[in-house]
Amino acid sequence: MIIKEEINISDDYLSSGLVPVVRIMNKIYNCEDEKVIxxxxxxxxxxxxxxxxxxxxxxxxxxxxxxxxxTTYLETIHFxxxxxxxxxxxxxxxxxxxTYLNKTYIPVIxxxxxxxxxxxxxxxxxxxxxxxxxxxxxxxxxLIGLKYILGEMVDNITEHSESxxxxxxxxxxxxxxxIDICIADQGITLKGSFDKVGMKYSGDVEAMSAANSQVxxxxxxxxxxxxxxxxxxxxxxxxxxxxxxxxxxxTALYLKDNHIEDDLIELxxxxxxxxxxxxxxxxxQNKDFLYSNYVE
Amino acid sequence: xxxxxxxxxxSDDLKSRSSVHTLYVALKSKYINELVFDFSNVNFASxxxxxxxYNVFIKEHRPKLENVPDKIAVILDxxxxxxxxxxxxxxxxxxIKSFNSVDEFCSYMTSIAF
Numbered sequence: 099m100i101i102k103e104e105i106n107i108s109d110d111y112l113s114s115g116l117v118p119v120v121r122i123m124n125k126i127y128n129c130e131d132e133k134v135i136x137x138x139x140x141x142x143x144x145x146x147x148x149x150x151x152x153x154x155x156x157x158x159x160x161x162x163x164x165x166x167x168x169t170t171y172l173e174t175i176h177f178x179x180x181x182x183x184x185x186x187x188x189x190x191x192x193x194x195x196x197t198y199l200n201k202t203y204i205p206v207i208x209x210x211x212x213x214x215x216x217x218x219x220x221x222x223x224x225x226x227x228x229x230x231x232x233x234x235x236x237x238x239x240x241l242i243g244l245k246y247i248l249g250e251m252v253d254n255i256t257e258h259s260e261s262x263x264x265x266x267x268x269x270x271x272x273x274x275x276x277i278d279i280c281i282a283d284q285g286i287t288l289k290g291s292f293d294k295v296g297m298k299y300s301g302d303v304e305a306m307s308a309a310n311s312q313v314x315x316x317x318x319x320x321x322x323x324x325x326x327x328x329x330x331x332x333x334x335x336x337x338x339x340x341x342x343x344x345x346x347x348x349t350a351l352y353l354k355d356n357h358i359e360d361d362l363i364e365l366x367x368x369x370x371x372x373x374x375x376x377x378x379x380x381x382x383q384n385k386d387f388l389y390s391n392y393v394e
Numbered sequence: 395x396x397x398x399x400x401x402x403x404x405s406d407d408l409k410s411r412s413s414v415h416t417l418y419v420a421l422k423s424k425y426i427n428e429l430v431f432d433f434s435n436v437n438f439a440s441x442x443x444x445x446x447x448y449n450v451f452i453k454e455h456r457p458k459l460e461n462v463p464d465k466i467a468v469i470l471d472x473x474x475x476x477x478x479x480x481x482x483x484x485x486x487x488x489x490i491k492s493f494n495s496v497d498e499f500c501s502y503m504t505s506i507a508f
Contacts, residue, residue: 113508117500124496216410224407242438242465249409249440257411257442303490326476327442342508353508361506364492366499390468393441394476 099129102137107145109271112278112342112379113353115148120366123155127368132161139167144177146267146280147377149206151346153178153265154282158372174201180208180265183222184215191222195229203269204229211255211264211283219264223252226266234270234277236382243334243389244380250327251281251376259285259374275383276341282375287348302348303362310345310352310360326394334392339381347374395428395458401435408439414446426455434461444469448477 103122107115126134156163156178165178173179183191198204209222227248231241255264261283268279286294289305297313299305312329332354335341342355349370353361365371403420404413421429431451439447444466451457452474462470493499 111508113503117503120496120500120503213410213412216412217405217416220405220407220409220413223409224405227407245407245409245438246440249438250442253410253440253442307488307490326445330441344508353506355508358506358508360488361508362488362490363499363502364490366493366496390465393469393472 099125099131099133100135100137101125102140104140104142105144105148106142107148109145109269109274109278112145112377113147113344115145116151119148119152119155120369122152123159123369124366126159126161126163134161134163136163136165137167138165138169138172138177141169141172141177144172144175146269146278147344149175149177149267150265150280150282150375150377151371153206154284154371154373154375155369157284158370174205175203175267176205176207178206180206182208182263183225184210184218188221192225195225198229199233202272204267206265206267208263208265209252211259211261211285213256216256219252219256223248226268230268230277234272234382237385237387239387239389240339240382240384243339243387243392244382246389246393247331247335247378247380248279248281250331251378254327255281255283255285255374258288258291259283260291261285261373276379276381278377278379280375280377282373284373287372287374288350289348301364302350303364306345306347306350306352307360307362309347310354330392330394333394334389335378335380338387338389338392339384341381342379344377345375346371348372395430396424397430397432397460399432399434401433406435406437408436408443410440411442411446414443414450417447418450426451426457428457430458430460432460433463433466436463436466439466439469441469441473444473448473453477 105118209219227245255261265282268277270277288309289299289302292299292305332343335343336355345352349365351363351365403417
């Protein structure tokens with residue numbers, strides 16, 4: 099089967115990219131063929147949520163999915179061909195990133211996620227943050243907020259997911275003053291992480307609810323101080339910067355912003371992401387934002 | 395007292411919880427309560443890093459900390475408070491939305507303007 103869809107993701111909403119991905123995956127799941135080809139010639143403009151969720155759903159799919167007619171635009175953003183940042187010389191990686199200084203995105207980058215590679219992971223993330231800082235021209239307080247949020251999201255992959263690699267992709271919208279960032283892993287999911295320590299939740303949505311209510315799989319008696327990362331990051335992002343937060347893990351989807359309060363959603367039957375994805379929309383021009391008001 | 399420049403052992407950007415253990419291993423043969431941890435040139439520390447630093451070094455050994463930048467002192471203060479307070483786990487229950495079809499899911503996602 100060949101799937102050829104015209105894709106033009108609007109930047110109006112953070113999650114706009116998810117519906118086309120669900121529609122394409124639905125065709126893949128429902129076709130009788132075991133091999134599916136995605137013809138990319140009509141994929142014109144994509145978003146971080148589209149790119150990363152599509153990649154993870156395809157990786158999670160039992161069918162053999164391949165791509166053809168990848169356009170120059172998709173090649174430039176490294177669609178399904180993430181830059182493996184730790185596998186190239188650090189100076190070369192930094193000079194590669196510099197070539198994106200005049201672009202409105204950073205390409206899909208894959209980084210090592212296991213605890214024995216934190217120095218590499220942190221150096222890669224710092225290089226990405228430096229690019230964002232130079233490209234967006236943001237105030238120090240917003241930069242610290244961005245680093246705080248990204249740091250917690252990426253460190254959760256190392257601490258909880260057991261994923262060997264993590265992925266990041268970002269798109270800026272300079273005329274609108276916000277940036278969309280998507281970070282994901284191919285790990286054991288939130289529920290899998292809770293299961294490992296005997297914290298049994300009946301499903302992915304219940305585990306998603308717990309993870310977003312300050313419950314951590316690493317809280318033990320006498321050391322009940324974990325689980326602040328996502329919580330404080332969400333406060334900083336939503337209350338402090340009027341941003342948006344989206345999380346997907348297993349069969350669960352969670353959305354939160356100033357208008358939508360803790361929306362817990364079960365993905366359609368048959369849909370499952372083997373891993374966890376977080377997407378944020380971060381307005382970066384708030385002059386009054388003080389990160390210290392949101393640290394707790 | 396021996397002075398440990400954290401930025402020289404780790405980085406000026408302290409992101410990961412597990413890098414605290416890199417620091418611990420580097421100091422293994424030293425008496426931690428006799429050390430001064432110097433945060434000069436540290437530009438950023440994540441809450442996770444500070445939380446682990448607090449548990450591994452401060453809670454047990456009470457070493458001296460010097461040249462802690464204000465932006466890191468704020469996080470250190472928050473972390474020390476949350477060690478002592480009972481954590482406020484959020485207990486409110488949200489209704490779980492589920493859909494009978496892909497079309498229903500897609501129309502919901504399109505309707506919420508998120």
